[in-house]
Amino acid sequence: MAHPTQLGFQDAASPVMEELLHFHDHALMIVFLISTLVLYIIIAMVSTKLTNKYILDSQEIEIVWTILPAVILVLIALPSLRILYLMDEINDPHLTIKAMGHQWYWSYEYTDYEDLGFDSYMVPTQDLAPGQFRLLETDHRMVVPMESPIRILVSAEDVLHSWAVPSLGMKMDAVPGRLNQTAFIASRPGLFYGQCSEICGANHSFMPIVVEAVPLEHFENWSSLMLEDA
Amino acid sequence: MLASRALVRGLQSGFWRRVSTSSAAWVAHTHDVDVVDCSVPQYNNRLDTPLPDVPFVRNLSVEQKKLKENEKGSWTQLTKEEKLALYRLTHELSYAEMRQGSKEWMTVLGGVFIFLGFTGLLVWWQRVYVYGDVPHTLSQESVAQQTQRMIDMRVNPVHGFSNKWDYEKKQWK
Numbered sequence: 001m002a003h004p005t006q007l008g009f010q011d012a013a014s015p016v017m018e019e020l021l022h023f024h025d026h027a028l029m030i031v032f033l034i035s036t037l038v039l040y041i042i043i044a045m046v047s048t049k050l051t052n053k054y055i056l057d058s059q060e061i062e063i064v065w066t067i068l069p070a071v072i073l074v075l076i077a078l079p080s081l082r083i084l085y086l087m088d089e090i091n092d093p094h095l096t097i098k099a100m101g102h103q104w105y106w107s108y109e110y111t112d113y114e115d116l117g118f119d120s121y122m123v124p125t126q127d128l129a130p131g132q133f134r135l136l137e138t139d140h141r142m143v144v145p146m147e148s149p150i151r152i153l154v155s156a157e158d159v160l161h162s163w164a165v166p167s168l169g170m171k172m173d174a175v176p177g178r179l180n181q182t183a184f185i186a187s188r189p190g191l192f193y194g195q196c197s198e199i200c201g202a203n204h205s206f207m208p209i210v211v212e213a214v215p216l217e218h219f220e221n222w223s224s225l226m227l228e229d230a
Numbered sequence: 231m232l233a234s235r236a237l238v239r240g241l242q243s244g245f246w247r248r249v250s251t252s253s254a255a256w257v258a259h260t261h262d263v264d265v266v267d268c269s270v271p272q273y274n275n276r277l278d279t280p281l282p283d284v285p286f287v288r289n290l291s292v293e294q295k296k297l298k299e300n301e302k303g304s305w306t307q308l309t310k311e312e313k314l315a316l317y318r319l320t321h322e323l324s325y326a327e328m329r330q331g332s333k334e335w336m337t338v339l340g341g342v343f344i345f346l347g348f349t350g351l352l353v354w355w356q357r358v359y360v361y362g363d364v365p366h367t368l369s370q371e372s373v374a375q376q377t378q379r380m381i382d383m384r385v386n387p388v389h390g391f392s393n394k395w396d397y398e399k400k401q402w403k
Contacts, residue, residue, distance in 0.1 A: 003380065003391045011386040051277045051325075125365050131375035134367040167386075191383055 001136060001167075001193040010167040013192050013213070014184045017169030019083050027076055034072075091183050093151035097142065101154070101161030101174035101196070104203035108142045114227055122206045136193045138210045143222045146186045146213040154180045159201065165194035165211055173198055186213035253334050275323045285320040294319060 002010055012018040045053070098109040102119075110116040123137040144150050154163045156174035164171035172182040186192070194209040214222070248256065266272070271283035290298065294315075300308060301316055308316070317324070366372060384392045396403050 001380070001385055003385070006390075011388040011390045051280065053278060125367065128367065130372070131379035133376060133379075134365055188384075188387075190385075 001133065001191075012169065012187070013167040013190065014169055014187055016083075016087055016184065017167065018187075019086060020169050023079050023083055026079060030072060030076060091149045091151075091185075093183055094148040095144065096151045096153065097144070098153045098155070099142070099163050099174070099209075101156035101158075101163065101200070101207075103158050103201050104196075104207045106138075106142075106161075106163070106196075106207060106209060108140075110223065114223070116223060116227055116230065118226060118230070120209070122208055133193070135206060136195070136208050136210070138208055141191070141210040141212040143212045143214060143219055144186060145216040145219040146189045148216070149183055149185050151181060151183045154182065160198045161200050161207070162197035163194070163209060164197040165192050165209055167192045168194075168211065170194075171197055186211070189213050189215065253332055273322065275321075275328050277325070277328055282321075286322045287319045290319070 009017075009021055009024065012021055095110070096112055098111070100107045100109070105119050105121045107117060107119045118140045120138045120140045120142065122135065123132065123139060125134050128134060128137065152163070152170075152172070154172040154174045155178060156176045158176060160176070161174040162171060163174055168184045168186065170182055170184055172180045174180070190213055192211040192213065194211070196204055196207045196209070198204075200207075251259070273282050273284050273286050276282075287294065297312060297315060297319070300312065305313075367376070381392055381395050386392055394403050395401075
């Protein structure tokens, strides 16, 4: 989760998010270089003592400032497309979970082996236990085994929602009548928080997502317990 | 109704126009100038035209004509005052005069600060008289409990939050 006043990305909890962080560093560096150059040129133009400032024709600089931006764009596009295709790779998941968006909660279905399904409502502020995070905690978390490829099928039962967990680098729109597929591997155990990312009504801000990545034995214990409770 | 319209016109012409126009625009607009014919070459004070199309003083007096005759001779024999007078015949403003700005920026900056301050007052009044209580999770005790939980669950352990906590010494790095 983000700490208060955090401006940058959260640390990556999946390999894809690590790639995205590196790409963001690369693109942002290019942006800073260009912005610095433009700022320098603006200051130089404003503060010059020269009187004849209006040169109307120069072929060489025109060639340079046409070719150079094209090169820079290619340098941005190549890593970008690489990551795009990386995210789409067939990854032979160990587990498939369906995340269904409702107004205003998520429900998760683990139907690979048994029929396990449960709803995940936000914990209201007045019911929070000491140390819990306001507007982020849920009564039931989506537990997944760590270091395993997981497929998530995202859909919605009523209006548009969006299932997003920033530290896993994931966001997928939940469209009624449509199955959207995404996948991740949780590199480390822990709790990863997210919030609904498509406006869906009055309580759009109050339907968070919590992914709990645990070792496989813990996941197996949890799913047995959940099946017994159901 | 006619009286209120008269009042509005009076305010506009007597007060609002002067206040809402920058000094430069006011001078340009109200300065007494002859009707300008733009179809013939004009004099202009511009940094990038050292020699405007026409000299500033078109109709020379007798003395000025004599000065112009002197100019046809050797320039080393002209006095400093004559050279300056010749310059002022062909140019209205020198480069230094063209480059100097006005003091308008102080008025603008002052106005900006006044309005920022006023907005600050409004925001503060709103905070005191309109907003309700903050949630209980913002109390110091609750924030401490949440921070401890974030450290325990290793939130952002690579470069972020938990990276700054020393787990051996149990203190911030």
